[in-house]
Amino acid sequence: MAGMAPNLSATLYLVATPIGTASDITLRALDILAHGDVLVAEDKRQLLKLMDIHGIKLNGRPLLAYHDHSSEAVRARLVGDIKAGKSVVYVSDAGTPLIADPGFKLAQDVRRAGLGVTAAPGASAVLSALVVAGLPTDRFLFGGFPPTKTAARQRFLAEFASTPATLVFYENPKRLSGCFADMAQMFGPNRPAAMCRELTKKFEEVRHGTLAELAQHYDDAPAPKGEAVIVVGPPEKRALTDAEIDAALLNALQSGSVKDAAGAVAAMFDLPRKPLYQRALHLVKS
Numbered sequence: 543m544a545g546m547a548p549n550l551s552a553t554l555y556l557v558a559t560p561i562g563t564a565s566d567i568t569l570r571a572l573d574i575l576a577h578g579d580v581l582v583a584e585d586k587r588q589l590l591k592l593m594d595i596h597g598i599k600l601n602g603r604p605l606l607a608y609h610d611h612s613s614e615a616v617r618a619r620l621v622g623d624i625k626a627g628k629s630v631v632y633v634s635d636a637g638t639p640l641i642a643d644p645g646f647k648l649a650q651d652v653r654r655a656g657l658g659v660t661a662a663p664g665a666s667a668v669l670s671a672l673v674v675a676g677l678p679t680d681r682f683l684f685g686g687f688p689p690t691k692t693a694a695r696q697r698f699l700a701e702f703a704s705t706p707a708t709l710v711f712y713e714n715p716k717r718l719s720g721c722f723a724d725m726a727q728m729f730g731p732n733r734p735a736a737m738c739r740e741l742t743k744k745f746e747e748v749r750h751g752t753l754a755e756l757a758q759h760y761d762d763a764p765a766p767k768g769e770a771v772i773v774v775g776p777p778e779k780r781a782l783t784d785a786e787i788d789a790a791l792l793n794a795l796q797s798g799s800v801k802d803a804a805g806a807v808a809a810m811f812d813l814p815r816k817p818l819y820q821r822a823l824h825l826v827k828s
Contacts, residue, residue: 570662
């Protein structure tokens with residue numbers, strides 16, 4: 543049950559909802575759902591079910607549907623509600639709105655109107671998968687859903703191949719075999735990865751392996767059920783060639799001094815500065 547009524551302002555509230563276990567919702571989110579003037583949901587039935595679990599009544603408040611295909615008129619109506627002094631609360635089906643979920647155009651229109659947008663943070667499949675996958679978490683990139691067709695997916699994945707960070711993707715479980723096969727081809731077969739499925743739910747599963755091993759597993763096994771998140775470890779560091787270092791120095795020298803170029807390249811590749819300074823000096827003189 544929600545607590546005391548918060549002082550909600552004429553703002554768009556983007557409220558995170560559980561990705562599985564219904565108790566994974568914040569007290570602030572429950573208060574906002576209990577006292578917002580206008581409730582908006584990707585799926586109204588899902589929101590009503592969540593509210594019923596937590597003892598929150600609609601009490602005659604407007605409940606509107608909003609998804610990726612909603613019209614401009616729906617967004618205009620919601621912007622008008624906020625202009626009229628009402629608090630508008632938006633939730634997607636599960637997790638945080640706008641993160642591979644609807645809501646971006648709505649938030650954009652509200653901001654363009656000079657009105658407030660705020661978040662009530664909470665559950666996120668991206669972060670939940672990242673922290674259970676057993677791969678580096680100090681730097682990561684969320685790539686969303688890869689394309690469904692093989693050629694388009696390979697072009698998409700090629701953009702991330704050399705990204706020096708852990709990669710996180712959403713995927714339909716029925717496409718895990720093809721996706722892992724393309725990842726093994728584009729990222730390298732020995733790159734470590736994890737498939738995280740049904741996070742926070744009864745049948746939560748985290749499967750580890752190289753991209754090649756995971757591709758083989760899902761090629762042989764029936765497609766699992768539920769929501770899947772793929773986490774791929776960063777590429778292995780390799781020794782840079784002299785040509786690559788020189789190219790980076792020459793590029794940095796176009797906009798800075800020898801000292802600045804050496805410092806920039808040292809930071810970029812985690813290399814000692816002194817030999818880079820001497821190398822940059824030689825490049826300038828030659």
